Every structure is written in structure tokens, then in C-alpha cells.
Amino acid sequence: MAQSPISVLLVEDDADYAESVALGLRRPTPGREPFSIRLARRLTEAVDALAAGPFSAILTDLQLPDATGLEAVRALLDAAPQTPLVVFTNHGDETLALDAVRLGAQDFLLKTEAGEALLQRALRYAIARREADARCARYESEIDERRRVDELKDRWLGTLTHDLRNPLSIIKGAVLELDEGRAGPLNADQGTLVALARRQSERVERLVVRLLDLTRLESGRVRAECRAMDADGAVRLAAKGFERAAAERGLTLGVEVVPGSGQIFADPDLFEELVVNLVDNALRFARRTVTVRLAAAAEGFHELSVTDDGAGIPSDRLGLLFTRYGQLERPRGGGGYKGTGLGLAICKEIADLHRGLIQAQSAPGKGTSFVVRLPGAGAKTPPPLASAR
Amino acid sequence: MSENEASKPKVVLVDDEKDFLKLMENWLRPQYEVFSFSDPEAVADRVRALVPDVAILDVHMPAESGFALCKRLRAQPGFETLPVVFLTGSKTDEDFVQHLETGGSRYLTKPISRQALLDALVEQIGPSRPA
Numbered sequence: 267m268a269q270s271p272i273s274v275l276l277v278e279d280d281a282d283y284a285e286s287v288a289l290g291l292r293r294p295t296p297g298r299e300p301f302s303i304r305l306a307r308r309l310t311e312a313v314d315a316l317a318a319g320p321f322s323a324i325l326t327d328l329q330l331p332d333a334t335g336l337e338a339v340r341a342l343l344d345a346a347p348q349t350p351l352v353v354f355t356n357h358g359d360e361t362l363a364l365d366a367v368r369l370g371a372q373d374f375l376l377k378t379e380a381g382e383a384l385l386q387r388a389l390r391y392a393i394a395r396r397e398a399d400a401r402c403a404r405y406e407s408e409i410d411e412r413r414r415v416d417e418l419k420d421r422w423l424g425t426l427t428h429d430l431r432n433p434l435s436i437i438k439g440a441v442l443e444l445d446e447g448r449a450g451p452l453n454a455d456q457g458t459l460v461a462l463a464r465r466q467s468e469r470v471e472r473l474v475v476r477l478l479d480l481t482r483l484e485s486g487r488v489r490a491e492c493r494a495m496d497a498d499g500a501v502r503l504a505a506k507g508f509e510r511a512a513a514e515r516g517l518t519l520g521v522e523v524v525p526g527s528g529q530i531f532a533d534p535d536l537f538e539e540l541v542v543n544l545v546d547n548a549l550r551f552a553r554r555t556v557t558v559r560l561a562a563a564a565e566g567f568h569e570l571s572v573t574d575d576g577a578g579i580p581s582d583r584l585g586l587l588f589t590r591y592g593q594l595e596r597p598r599g600g601g602g603y604k605g606t607g608l609g610l611a612i613c614k615e616i617a618d619l620h621r622g623l624i625q626a627q628s629a630p631g632k633g634t635s636f637v638v639r640l641p642g643a644g645a646k647t648p649p650p651l652a653s654a655r
Numbered sequence: 656m657s658e659n660e661a662s663k664p665k666v667v668l669v670d671d672e673k674d675f676l677k678l679m680e681n682w683l684r685p686q687y688e689v690f691s692f693s694d695p696e697a698v699a700d701r702v703r704a705l706v707p708d709v710a711i712l713d714v715h716m717p718a719e720s721g722f723a724l725c726k727r728l729r730a731q732p733g734f735e736t737l738p739v740v741f742l743t744g745s746k747t748d749e750d751f752v753q754h755l756e757t758g759g760s761r762y763l764t765k766p767i768s769r770q771a772l773l774d775a776l777v778e779q780i781g782p783s784r785p786a
Contacts, residue, residue: 432672432744435766439678442769449681 271302274389277312277326277342278305278354283377287325290382291389301386309333309341316345323389327354328362339366350396352388354380372396424481431474438467476608479539480590483615490533490619497537497568497640498528501560504541508549517552519545524561530568531641532620540616543609544572544636551576551634566642567622573635579628587626588614613638663688664780667702669695669724670713670742679711682769687776695719699727707737708780711772714743714750722757729758738779742767 274291278284284305291301304321306312309332312324324342328335342351350372355363363374372392375384443449444460452460482488505521512519530537541558548556552574563569579587586592590611610626613636617624620640628634666687670676676691683689690705692698695718702710710728712721721741728734738760743750746764754762761775 428744432675432765436672436674436678439682439766439769440674443678443681448685 269299271300272322272389272393273302273304273320275312275315275321275324275349276303276305277307277309277324277330277338279307279327279329279331281307283327287380287385290380290385293382295386298386298390301389307331309338313341313345316342316349321346321349323393324349324351325354325385325389326351328359328366329356335362336365336369339369339371343370348396348400350389350392352392420481420484423477424485427474427477427481431471431478434467434471434474438464438471441467473606473608476606476612480608480612480615483612483619488619490536490616492531492533492620494529494531495534495537496528497530497532497560497570498523500534500537501541501558501570504538505545505558507542508545512549512556515549515552516554517549518555519549520555520557522557522559524559526562528560529642536616536619537640540613540638541570541572543613544570544638547609548572548574548576548634548636562642563639567639568642569637569639571635571637573633575633578630578632579626579634580630581628584626584628588624610636664708664776665690665705666776667698667705667707667710668692669698669710669716669721671695671716671718672713679772682772683776686773695721695724698724699731702728702734703731706733709738709740709776711740711742714741714754715745722753725757725759740775740779 276284276287276291278287284307288303288305291303294300304315306315309330312326315321316324324346326338326342328338330338333341339351339353347370351366351370353363353366353371353374354377355374356377360374363371366374372395373388375388380388441460441464444452445457445464501523502521505519508519545556545558553576555575557571557573559569559571559573561569561571588610590608592607592610614624617638617640622638622640624636624638626634626636664687666683666689668676668679668683668689668691670679670691671693673693676693680689680691690701690707692701695712695716710725712724714721716724721743725739725741728737728739739758740761740763741750741754741757741759742763742765744765751762760779763771763775
């Protein structure tokens with residue numbers, strides 16, 4: 267099948283040189299598109315030709331009767347900004363040729379060296395490079411656009427969550443009135459139905475509150491109000507709050523504190539939120555035990571780990587674990603997972619706010635350990651955690 | 656109106672969200688005499704005859720903000736020292752500052768629980784006698 271030719275606008279006032287270039291370009295190369303040449307002897311003629319129809323490439327001398335040097339380059343780039351431009355230059359004119367490339371020309375060729383193979387190759391490369399540049403620019407603007415849409419979606423999600431909260435609190439308030447008997451006694455069936463409505467509205471409320479927490483943390487508006495605090499006491503208090511939930515599921519919740527690991531430099535409220543989220547998460551996946559451990563780490567850091575003996579997480583699922591999308595990769599249904607899927611993303615944000623580190627260490631069948639490294643009062647930068655097993 | 660009813664403290668509630676008004680009425684009725692308004696425009700005229708003990712005003716209402724309504728109420732003789740509780744869904748500092756400037760007595764954020772609202776009223780006007 268005949269390939270459609272590469273149309274070249276050759277701008278050259280020296281008729282003999284133009285003829286030799288045209289000859290070189292017209293010589294067929296097997297398997298490659300042929301060249302078709304349109305000659306312009308002056309800049310004005312070239313600009314008219316560009317106005318009349320598109321070319322695949324422009325090949326121009328820098329010394330023309332009606333324009334010289336960069337003036338010609340500028341005029342041609344103005345006339346056809348998308349068309350790759352290659353300039354001829356003479357010995358001694360290399361600086362000028364480089365200036366032309368800086369202005370937007372794709373390449374330059376020394377007239378004395380421009381044999382037919384080099385000419386053909388330079389033009390084909392110039393066209394390919396121009397196409398690659400155009401693709402790059404397209405991708406860049408696509409990335410910018412997607413980033414903008416992403417930000418809009420985040421903002422939309424924040425607003426939506428915020429707007430959900432008030433009607434939800436009214437529903438919950440009304441159901442509480444019924445459930446706590448303030449609107450009169452309920453019969454057994456009514457009581458069951460009202461209790462389930464209460465449980466489920468509380469569940470949606472937890473989700474909404476977590477989403478708002480995460481949105482707030484991600485927005486960068488939250489500052490950690492760090493001070494020296496007793497991690498030991500905070501961990502024990504948070505764990506105590508889960509005693510009943512653990513017992514109801516037949517799980518043992520243990521707290522181990524290695525002596526000397528008590529004082530950390532953290533925001534007490536955020537630290538509590540961190541511990542609560544990690545323990546809550548571990549209790550959902552544990553088979554028999556959850557262990558919360560607090561120990562001193564190198565360079566004045568402290569390490570909090572929360573370990574369950576659950577099914578573990580395959581390594582290919584660890585990547586999204588600390589994002590709000592982590593839950594998307596979690597098997598639903600069978601396991602009875604009823605979390606919001608946002609707890610670990612919240613933990614990551616809290617660890618970041620403390621210039622700390624959080625990491626999951628897990629393998630299928632081996633349980634999961636979440637390790638958080640937080641600074642003690644004197645620490646400067648966090649030491650690296652061991653890589654995931 | 657029973658004698659019992661007449662002796663209850665009077666609370667004026669203003670919120671454009673009618674369902675939330677109903678819920679607050681349910682919360683407060685056992686201990687307070689409640690007058691609800693979903694339209695802030697109507698409040699200033701009606702409130703003179705009511706002689707309330709406390710007003711609970713939503714901050715963000717389309718017709719008029721709770722702050723503006725509070726200023727209008729305060730401009731009426733006899734209402735200069737009425738305890739005013741503001742309820743807002745936003746937790747911005749600007750709202751808090753405006754509440755102080757407008758002479759609010761208490762600033763509460765939504766969502767709010769029954770107990771938190773009742774506690775705030777007790778703080779403002781003292782415990783009410785149970786009905």
C-alpha cells in the first residue's frame with residue numbers, strides 16, 4: 267500500500283542548493299514514507315504557502331532575501347506553530363542555529379554535512395519529536411484537569427458529608443426519644459424496630475464523623491498541639507474503653523508496656539484517636555487476641571504496635587491500606603467487616619502530623635501488626651522502620 | 656394552660672429547620688414552655704408578648720442570621736439582658752467571635768444532644784421544676 271507522503275516546505279533562495287536537497291529527499295527509502303517537496307524562495311512566499319495548507323515539516327535556510335537569522339525562524343513559527351521546523355546553517359553559524367532551537371526549532375543541519383540520509387533522518391525525527399511534545403502537552407493538561415476534578419470531588423465529598431450530618435442527627439435524636447421511652451411506652455415489636463433504627467443510625471453517624479475527621483485532617487487545617495505526655499496512661503485508658511467490645515467477641519485484649527517507654531511528644535487528643543482507631547481495627551480482624559505494645563525505639567522515639575492474629579493482608583493489598591480507598595480492596599460480606607474503612611487513613615494522617623511513621627507488617631495467615639513510631643520530647647527526625655515482612 | 660405549665664420557664668426556639676425544631680420541642684417540653692419559630696422575621700414582634708426566659712437561635716438561617724435577629728431583639732426594651740443561646744452548624748472562629756460581639760450567652764455547635772441542650776439551659780436560667 268502506498269504510504270501518504272511527508273510534505274516538506276523547503277525555504278531556500280539558492281536554486282541549485284534547493285534542487286540538491288529536493289533530490290536527496292525524494293530518493294525513496296524502502297519501508298518509509300516518501301517526501302513531497304514544495305519550494306519557497308522567500309519568507310513571504312513560505313508564509314503564504316503555510317497559510318494555504320498544512321505541511322508535515324519546514325526546512326529553512328537562515329539567510330533569505332527578505333529575512334535573516336532568527337527573524338525568519340520567528341516568522342515561520344508564528345505562521346505554523348505546530349509544524350516542526352529544521353534550519354540549515356553554515357559553518358560558523360552554530361550559535362545562531364542554537365538560538366533558533368531555543369526559539370522552538372526542532373533541529374539544525376550544517377549545509378556542508380547535510381547528505382540525503384542525514385536530511386531524511388533529521389526531518390523524520392523532528393516530526394516524531396514534535397508529535398511526542400504535543401502528546402506530552404496533552405497528557406500534562408489532562409493530568410492538570412484530573413487533579414482539578416479530584417480536588418473538586420474531595421471538596422464535594424466534604425460538603426456532602428457535612429450536609430448529611432445534620433439531618434442524620436435529627437433522625438438519631440428522634441429515634442433516641444422513642445427508644446428511651448420519652449415519647450411513651452413501646453410494645454415489644456416497636457421496641458425491637460426502634461432499637462435497630464437507633465443502632466443503624468449510630469452506625470451511619472460513625473461513618474459520617476470519621477469521614478469528616480479524615481477530610482479535616484487531610485485539609486491541612488489541623489495542627490497537632492504536641493506536648494510531653496504519658497503514652498502509657500493514654501494507651502491503657504483507650505484499651506479499657508474496648509474491654510467490653512473485646513469480651514463480647516470472645517477476644518483477649520492485652521497491653522504490654524516496656525518500662526521507660528512512657529513519655530512521648532504528641533497531641534493527646536490525636537494520640538487517643540490513633541490508639542482507638544488501631545485497636546478498633548485490630549478487634550475487627552483478630553481471631554483470639556489483640557496485643558497493644560508500647561516500647562522505646564532508637565533515637566528517642568517510641569513505638570506503638572497493635573497486633574492481631576487475624577487472616578493477615580496479602581502484600582499486594584498493603585499499598586492502599588492507609589488511604590480512604592483501602593476498604594475498596596477488602597473482601598466484603600463473608601468476613602462480616604462492619605468498619606468504616608477510614609480508620610487507618612485517619613491513623614496515617616495523625617502519624618504524619620506528628621512527623622511520625624506508620625507501617626503495616628503482615629502476611630496471609632500470620633496476622634497483622636500496625637507499628638507507629640512517634641517522637642519523644644528530644645527526638646528530631648524519625649528513624650526508618652524495618653521494611654514490611 | 657395548667658398552673659403547672661404557667662410556672663415553667665419560657666424558651667423561644669428559632670431555627671429554619673422545622674424537624675429540628677420539633678425535636679428540640681420534644682426535648683424541652685417536659686421542663687419548659689416552648690415557643691418555636693421557623694421564620695426569624697416573625698419573632699421580634701411576637702416575642703414581646705411572650706416575655707421569654709431564654710432564646711435559642713440558629714445562627715445560619717436564609718432569611719436572617721441568628722446574630723442579626725439577636726441584635727433586633729436586644730434593641731427592644733426589656734430584652735437587653737435576655738440570655739441568648741446560639742446554635743451553629745459551622746465551627747468557624749468567625750461565628751464564635753460574632754457570638755461574643757452580639758452578646759450571646761452561650762455558643763453551641765450542631766449536632767447537639769438532648770442532654771447538652773438541657774445542660775446549657777440549666778446553666779443559663781437555673782434548673783426548672785419538674786412538671
